[in-house]
Amino acid sequence: MLTSYFKHMVEVYVMGKSFPRRNLLQMAGAAALLRSSIASAQQAPRTTRTDPVPELDRRSSVALTQGNDRRKNIYNALMAVDKDLQPKLKTRKYVVIKPNFVNTVNQLAASNVDAMRGILDYLSERFSGPVVIAESSAGNTQQGYENFKYTALPSEYKKQQVKLIDLNAEARFEQIMLLDQDLHIAPVRLAARLMDPEAFVISAAMLKTHNTVIASLSIKNMVLGAPLHYAPNETTRWNDKRKYHVGLRQTHYNMLVTAQRLASSWGASVIDGYEGMEGNGPNSGTPVPSRLAIASADFVATDRIAAQCMGIDPEWLGYVKYCGQMHLGQFNESKIDVIGAKVADVKKAYRMHPDIDKELQWQGPMKELPFNLGWVKPQHGPDLG
Numbered sequence: 001m002l003t004s005y006f007k008h009m010v011e012v013y014v015m016g017k018s019f020p021r022r023n024l025l026q027m028a029g030a031a032a033l034l035r036s037s038i039a040s041a042q043q044a045p046r047t048t049r050t051d052p053v054p055e056l057d058r059r060s061s062v063a064l065t066q067g068n069d070r071r072k073n074i075y076n077a078l079m080a081v082d083k084d085l086q087p088k089l090k091t092r093k094y095v096v097i098k099p100n101f102v103n104t105v106n107q108l109a110a111s112n113v114d115a116m117r118g119i120l121d122y123l124s125e126r127f128s129g130p131v132v133i134a135e136s137s138a139g140n141t142q143q144g145y146e147n148f149k150y151t152a153l154p155s156e157y158k159k160q161q162v163k164l165i166d167l168n169a170e171a172r173f174e175q176i177m178l179l180d181q182d183l184h185i186a187p188v189r190l191a192a193r194l195m196d197p198e199a200f201v202i203s204a205a206m207l208k209t210h211n212t213v214i215a216s217l218s219i220k221n222m223v224l225g226a227p228l229h230y231a232p233n234e235t236t237r238w239n240d241k242r243k244y245h246v247g248l249r250q251t252h253y254n255m256l257v258t259a260q261r262l263a264s265s266w267g268a269s270v271i272d273g274y275e276g277m278e279g280n281g282p283n284s285g286t287p288v289p290s291r292l293a294i295a296s297a298d299f300v301a302t303d304r305i306a307a308q309c310m311g312i313d314p315e316w317l318g319y320v321k322y323c324g325q326m327h328l329g330q331f332n333e334s335k336i337d338v339i340g341a342k343v344a345d346v347k348k349a350y351r352m353h354p355d356i357d358k359e360l361q362w363q364g365p366m367k368e369l370p371f372n373l374g375w376v377k378p379q380h381g382p383d384l385g
Contacts, residue, residue: 060298060330070274073293074118092200101137104144115272130161141166167191200267207276218269252318269302300329311349
């Protein structure tokens with residue numbers, strides 16, 4: 001197309017003027033050179049604009065247990081990966097267990113007290129320091145402790161000096177910056193205790209489907225449990241958890257940014273799958289009797305195996321995949337060693353949230369905004385960007 005246009009302009013120009021023969025030959029030669037260059041460029045192989053993200057080299061172990069006793073399942077899973085937990089556990093002054101209280105009334109949506117007992121049974125034999133159970137519930141954390149019988153734990157585990165803490169009431173925080181719905185930066189307050197370098201933080205999560213990010217597992221439990229909201233005695237209402245619900249793409253990215261800040265204190269990932277939740281999770285779904293527990297020192301690997309146990313493609317979980325790409329843990333299944341039961345033997349196909357098709361749109365091309373200024377993908381010829 002360009003060479004035809006060039007020849008046409010030469011002809012038009014020549015019709016009105018006379019040129020020495022040498023000038024005409026030079027112009028003809030230039031046209032031939034341009035034609036040859038474009039032909040070569042069109043035949044050249046195209047290259048991607050995005051380099052592949054390098055994978056994490058190290059292997060990770062994930063324990064998978066199944067049985068008819070929730071407490072024993074949790075204990076046995078932790079014991080199976082004890083050698084991976086001890087190196088960090090013995091360097092920390094105290095343990096923080098972070099349960100999941102997305103709902104403080106519906107037990108199916110919240111961490112069961114017997115899962116806490118399984119963790120505390122393990123710690124009672126392996127750790128001599130104090131233990132804190134700490135949560136920043138979407139509702140009233142103290143109400144959750146009372147409704148779900150957590151208030152019995154301090155007297156049952158006196159040696160561990162167990163304390164129940166409402167992180168919203170404690171109101172100690174550090175700020176990080178996330179992206180809002182307009183891709184502007186937005187400050188978010190994260191519970192400082194979950195980033196304490198002296199703490200060995202255990203995520204006590206569950207198997208649940210989710211209405212935004214497909215599944216709520218160990219990383220989700222930490223990341224959305226860390227943002228604070230107003231304390232029970234505050235008159236001004238505010239909630240930094242809402243700053244994560246700003247669009248499918250930003251939500252996954254903001255979860256990654258938060259995980260990067262929290263990860264240095266992460267000690268153990270524990271997922272209670274004795275009774276999971278399918279359908280309208282993480283709050284109003286229906287029960288699935290999976291009767292399993294999962295544990296690891298690697299939160300990313302734990303969540304990948306947990307997703308597979310739910311019949312979910314791990315590639316759907318953008319925030320988990322991102323954490324793997326940023327080397328917060330192992331996402332590559334070929335580098336994860338499953339100890340105990342086999343995924344294929346315990347796997348149940350969980351019914352997804354009704355909005356699953358919308359949730360998965362984060363994977364596709366971004367159509368919400370126009371193309372980047374300064375670069376337009378060429379329709380013909382080489383990529384000159």
